[in-house]
Amino acid sequence: MLPLVVVGVDGSAESLAAAQWAAREAVRRERPLRLLHAWNWHPSRQESGIDNAAQRHLARRVLREAEDRVRAEYPGVQVSAEQVEGPAIGALVKAADEADLLVLGSRGLSGFTGFLVGSVALGVVAGASRPVVLVRAGEEAADEHLPADDGAASIRTGYRDVVLGVDVGEPCDEVIEFAFEAARLRHARLRAVHAWHAPGPLGLGPGDIALVDEPRQADEWLGFLKAVLRVWHDKYPEVEVLETVVQDKPSNVLVRAATGASLLVVGHRLAQRSVGPRTGPTTHAAIHHVGCPVAVVPHG
Template identity: 40%
Template sequence: MAQHVTVGADGSPESRAAARWAAQEAVLREVPLRLVHAVDWPLDPVFPGVGRQDVDRWADRSLTEAAQELHRRHPQLEITTRCPSARPAAALAAEAADAALLVLGSRGLGGMAGFLVGSVAVSTVVATDTPVVLVRVADDPEGPRTGSSAEIVVGVDIHEACDRVLAFAFEEAERRGCPLRAVHGWKMPSAYAYVPFLDPDDERDIGRSVTHMVQDVLLPWRHEFPDVDVTHSVFMGSAGEGLVRASRGAGLVVVGRHLRRSPLGAHLGPVAHAVLHHAAAPVAIIAHD
């Protein structure tokens, strides 16, 4: 069983926020924290005149400063550092292989502003089977919105098994002692596109049926985690948009992504993609079959 939390640390404000979030998570889990700074060489000609020794010294100093800050906040937390020489996404995915959780800032030094997620973060998410949490500066534990008691929101799929997603969400809610809200968005069957007039009773009947299916999916988890306060939100519409709305004020949003690969490689599904780019809370991406 994996016994530590790994976090990517590159000295950016996003990575510092991610490191503070990861440290709190490691304390909750009572496991060590590993700080990883991947050095992608060569940097020239992007940064002309910068030598390999300069980059290595900067990386070491960045890790040391991050570790010292976290030690001051959590004196009992065991912290180790790693500085592999490799492309960041590949290095972080490799470091996550034996971790219980990988935590990343949503945007690195070269990223774009706003809610857009950096290419390193997306590449890392699809390169590892380890649960990945993305954290923004606004999600910093020092900020006014953050708190381990804020509810966790989880996207529920009634059409495919999502045990890994629900297990992560329920375990995290139990660990934090916070409520859990299950969210599911549904759409009318495609055949209804050819029906000139939609009977409102049909919509209500389908809605009730979908709600019962969501309740059935949650039932065994309620029994396994009786101390977790669980509610559910079932609605007709986009699941991604519903999760983004539910993320406002949440402590964490949990969504799944399929392990299936396309001819062009692994990719995020539309729901995970929407949540990653627009959620107003840290996002956990859980790989599942």
């Protein structure tokens, strides 16, 4: 059986946008799509059968709404729906670990029906061993594409850039490969970005880069970035790559670079699981401040 694209839905505008993005990704990857709704059941509280029946009915309604929208817009997608009883983070992490990728709304409802609140999404990103894509409310198919010649939104034009954040000091194959594959599937340009800063007096940096004047340091960093990506150029010769280095904090660089992109790809170190549901500062900034879909790819 082919690995699934899984999307968590809770009835919010964010999760419906995530479901439609996930359907488009399922088409691109030629994968089945599974809609997943999780609701908490607390048997220790001795809830009445009426309460549980109401939750199940609500879950069916949430799934049916998402499924109807997906089938109406993407009739060729193979869709299934599932409701799970239990803590949302655990259910979604398990689903992510068994999927090609998991898609979530980046914001969601709180209260009775919602589970894709910020803490849950961050918990899933921090705990999943497979890529998680976060999608904001209002994301539409045309947002992934370049505007038409007259400036109007279109789904018939080429895709906007896929943006990849690269740390040339610790490049991660899983993150880079995901970005190249995303660009290949979209026939899009890949814009690889590295943020650098002038080394302090206690650390010269790779190749004693601080020994050269500051204008030339950017050229040195660009050379490092090109070297890191050289093998990936060979693996994906059909992908056009634009390498860029910028002197600034990584979070600032990625937020700016993702403006007008179809997708931003960042990494998350799995070792950070040990400190709880947290992400690094760059990934955290991307999740909270980038408007386009953000793919968080775990790595060792």
